[in-house]
Amino acid sequence: MKIALLGYGKMGQAIEAIALERGHEIVLKIDQFSTEIPITQADVAIDFSIPDKAYDHISLCLENNIPVVSGTTGWLQDYSKAVALCNEKKGAFMYASNYSVGVNVFFELNAFLAKMMNNLTQYNVSMEEIHHTQKLDAPSGTAITLAEGIIANTSKKAWTLDSPNQDEIPIDAKRIEHVPGTHSITYDSDVDFIKIEHVAHSRQGFALGAVIAAEWILGKQGVFSMKDVLNLG
Missing domain, CATH: 3.40.50.720 (NAD(P)-binding Rossmann-like Domain)
Known part of the structure; x- marks a missing residue:
């Protein structure tokens, strides 16, 4: 080819x-x-x-x-x-x-978890993504896709890099040298939290x-x- x-x-x-x-x-x-x-x-x-x-x-x-x-x-x-x-x-x-094959599996896992969490209003969802300092966009396209997966399956309406409203998903976009890509979704309540994460070892x-x-x-x-x-x- x-x-x-x-x-x-x-x-x-x-x-x-x-x-x-x-x-x-x-x-x-x-x-x-x-x-x-x-x-x-x-x-x-x-x-x-x-x-x-x-x-x-x-x-x-x-x-x-x-x-x-x-x-x-x-x-x-x-x-x-x-x-x-x-x-x-x-x-x-x-x-x-x-x-990434693993990230695309993670997309599906994220959407499935969002469906499960939709009616559990005691949990607040948030996201963190970390990439190398040369990455031009923030949040990453991967983070936006993950946010869209949550929005499609919950009452959330949008994502934000700022302080969120009740219907927004906060994204913490970090840029650190030599990090190929890390994405985590956390559902936090007063008594516990649930977290899923994908970590890339390299490109x-x-x-x-x-x-x-x-x-x-x-x-x-x-x-x-x-x-x-x-x-x-």
């Missing part, structure tokens, strides 16, 4: 190493967006770039009938446009806030998941998520 890496930072480099180990070929490595990207050299593209370039990368791929897997966060104001373009071009597009899990997603999407048509790849639905 010939892969275009749209974004060649630390994640792009980790993806490259795993893709090569799995027998694939990297035909493009793009540090910044250019309309001169020869995207048709690739069978599939993996986008881990920056928020203000993600939609440009995705649309370039879809316009040229190249399946694209995106893990860039902070651009979701344009997500519906990407979905519409994918459907118009009958292309293949996948976005995930996190491609390898994220990178492997992105390559698995690129392998999976090749030859398909539609808009997908990691739930489709991992059959978690």
Whole structure:
């Protein structure tokens, strides 16, 4: 499989190493967006770039009938446009806030726990996420996905980085050197607390998941998520 890496930072480099180990070929490595990207050299593209370039990368791929897997966060104001373009071009597009297999299992666990806790009003829910200091967005896309999982299954209406109202989930977003990603959800009451947590040891899990997603999407048509790849639905 010939892969275009749209974004060649630390994640792009980790993806490259795993893709090569799995027998694939990297035909493009793009540090910044250019309309001169020869995207048709690739069978599939993996986008881990920056928020203000993600939609440009995705649309370039879809316009040229190249399946694209995106893990860039902070651009979701344009997500519906990407979905519409994918459907118009009958292309293949996948976005995930996190491609780690373990994190995607954690997403499902989080939603299941939220359903269980919905009527237990003595518990207050909160979230903490920790990432390395180079991460550009806060809260992380993973934290937002977790918050959305809680909102969909409880009376909570929104998340906040500030002091929460009763219907908001407080998120404490921390940035600490050399932390690949830690996310925890806590339900606290006067007598006890329940906590679930996912801790990434390195970027390898994220990178492997992105390559698995690129392998999976090749030859398909539609808009997908990691739930489709991992059959978690």
